[in-house]
Amino acid sequence: MPGKVFVSIGMSLDGFSAPESMEGLLATPEQREQDPRLDHWMAQWMELQGWLFAQRFFQERLHLGEGGEEGSDNDIVRETFERTGANIMGKRMFDLGEHAWPEEAPFHVPVYVLTHERRSPWERPGGTTFHFVNDGIHHALDQAREAAGERDIRISGGSETVLAYLNAGLVDELSISVAPVLFGAGTRLFEGVDASRIALKPLHSKSSARVTHLTYTVHPR
Amino acid sequence: MPGKVFVSIGMSLDGFSAPESMEGLLATPEQREQDPRLDHWMAQWMELQGWLFAQRFFQERLHLGEGGEEGSDNDIVRETFERTGANIMGKRMFDLGEHAWPEEAPFHVPVYVLTHERRSPWERPGGTTFHFVNDGIHHALDQAREAAGERDIRISGGSETVLAYLNAGLVDELSISVAPVLFGAGTRLFEGVDASRIALKPLHSKSSARVTHLTYTVHPR
Numbered sequence: 001m002p003g004k005v006f007v008s009i010g011m012s013l014d015g016f017s018a019p020e021s022m023e024g025l026l027a028t029p030e031q032r033e034q035d036p037r038l039d040h041w042m043a044q045w046m047e048l049q050g051w052l053f054a055q056r057f058f059q060e061r062l063h064l065g066e067g068g069e070e071g072s073d074n075d076i077v078r079e080t081f082e083r084t085g086a087n088i089m090g091k092r093m094f095d096l097g098e099h100a101w102p103e104e105a106p107f108h109v110p111v112y113v114l115t116h117e118r119r120s121p122w123e124r125p126g127g128t129t130f131h132f133v134n135d136g137i138h139h140a141l142d143q144a145r146e147a148a149g150e151r152d153i154r155i156s157g158g159s160e161t162v163l164a165y166l167n168a169g170l171v172d173e174l175s176i177s178v179a180p181v182l183f184g185a186g187t188r189l190f191e192g193v194d195a196s197r198i199a200l201k202p203l204h205s206k207s208s209a210r211v212t213h214l215t216y217t218v219h220p221r
Numbered sequence: 222m223p224g225k226v227f228v229s230i231g232m233s234l235d236g237f238s239a240p241e242s243m244e245g246l247l248a249t250p251e252q253r254e255q256d257p258r259l260d261h262w263m264a265q266w267m268e269l270q271g272w273l274f275a276q277r278f279f280q281e282r283l284h285l286g287e288g289g290e291e292g293s294d295n296d297i298v299r300e301t302f303e304r305t306g307a308n309i310m311g312k313r314m315f316d317l318g319e320h321a322w323p324e325e326a327p328f329h330v331p332v333y334v335l336t337h338e339r340r341s342p343w344e345r346p347g348g349t350t351f352h353f354v355n356d357g358i359h360h361a362l363d364q365a366r367e368a369a370g371e372r373d374i375r376i377s378g379g380s381e382t383v384l385a386y387l388n389a390g391l392v393d394e395l396s397i398s399v400a401p402v403l404f405g406a407g408t409r410l411f412e413g414v415d416a417s418r419i420a421l422k423p424l425h426s427k428s429s430a431r432v433t434h435l436t437y438t439v440h441p442r
Contacts, residue, residue, distance in 0.1 A: 013397065013411070013421065013435070013437075014236055014409075014410070014411035014414060014416070015235055015236035015409075015411075176234065178399075178435065180421040180422060180423045180437055181416075181420075181421060182411060182414050182416040182419055182421065183416055184411070184414050184415070184416030184417070185416075188235075188236075189235070190234070190235035190236075190403060190405070193235060193403050193405050194405070195235070195402075195403040195404055195405030195406075196405070198403055199402075200234065200401040200402060200403065201401060202401045202428065202429075202430055202431070202432075202433070204428075205426065205428035205433045207423065207425075207426035207435075208423075209423055210423070211423075212423065212426045212433070212435055214234070214399065214428075214433055216234075216401055
């Protein structure tokens with residue numbers, strides 16, 4: 001049986017999956033001093049992803065140190081990584097990760113990066129190889145399926161990439177980690193969604209003091 | 222101890238609390254035939270509120286007939302009505318309800334309607350009296366507190382009224398019933414929220430096959 005195509009992504013209660021800009025993530029102290037929005041965007045990002053950074057499995061995968069929580073959120077993070085046989089992501093997410101991930105990138109499986117840039121596969125220690133796909137979302141998914149075998153394929157992000165797969169009817173399962181924060185502005189996860197073609201069925205909902213994970217199966221309508 | 226000020230409102234997964242228009246609710250068959258958007262908006266409304274219309278307590282309160290579900294969602298609806306000692310709502314919500322509610326309006330407690338219209342209190346059988354408040358949200362809340370005693374005050378809707386109280390720092394508890402549907406367009410619940418002043422803490426999350434109720438306490442930040 002082929003694996004499922006799934007999304008697992010964070011969202012603020014008011015529907016944003018990222019701040020207005022992710023520049024804060026790469027900014028120097030000088031840049032932050034000149035533009036206080038950079039700090040604000042970083043603070044928003046950490047409020048959105050704070051539950052994730054607190055988890056032991058994530059800290060180990062990202063080489064952030066020893067420790068972290070080991071409750072139900074940690075189980076969810078571990079299961080999410082372990083079920084994944086291949087990832088697909090957009091170029092902007094890759095560009096940010098290229099700076100933020102450790103040398104041993106956290107995926108340990110092939111990653112297909114949607115881009116116009118031509119680049120040879122980039123192999124990292126630990127089993128992550130980044131493949132740069134220039135011919136569209138269907139071709140990237142074909143390659144990811146081939147690589148994943150019976151394991152699942154994660155559409156990792158960002159929101160444009162998630163929406164492209166969702167609107168093309170290619171996503172089987174959608175898991176949204178709703179953080180207890182309001183952004184007011186930023187990048188809306190579902191901006192441009194083709195709502196007339198997508199039906200959702202609740203699969204399960206799991207919550208902790210930090211976050212609620214809402215999981216749906218996705219169907220045509 | 223005075224009661225809490227709470228919001229309990231439905232939202233689509235992509236953040237809408239109502240369709241682009243509620244005209245569908247009052248449209249005649251002729252109007253529906255001329256403008257197919259009316260049917261679409263009604264269908265969206267029912268997808269958002271479908272879980273609620275399925276509950277026994279709600280069906281009884283709205284005089285929709287005998288029957289309905291009696292599980293955890295029904296308990297939530299009953300508890301929401303029973304904790305409420307007074308309601309506050311916007312004029313548009315009242316106008317729709319004036320046509321849709323039975324003569325024995327479903328609240329059975331005082332309702333304060335924010336409006337510029339001057340109108341004498343309107344008493345309905347069963348204990349619901351609508352009071353029309355012309356001098357702003359604080360004054361409406363004062364009156365509601367007085368009426369509610371130790372019971373809670375519900376900011377019933379629509380989203381503009383909810384946001385006015387939220388942005389003024391007057392809401393203690395926010396409960397969002399997330400329906401498994403994407404709207405793509407409509408009235409955004411949190412449009413214009415002053416995110417810089419509002420912090421949320423998860424209180425609990427309860428879900429069924431129909432809906433997930435996310436409840437937060439609201440704090441200044």
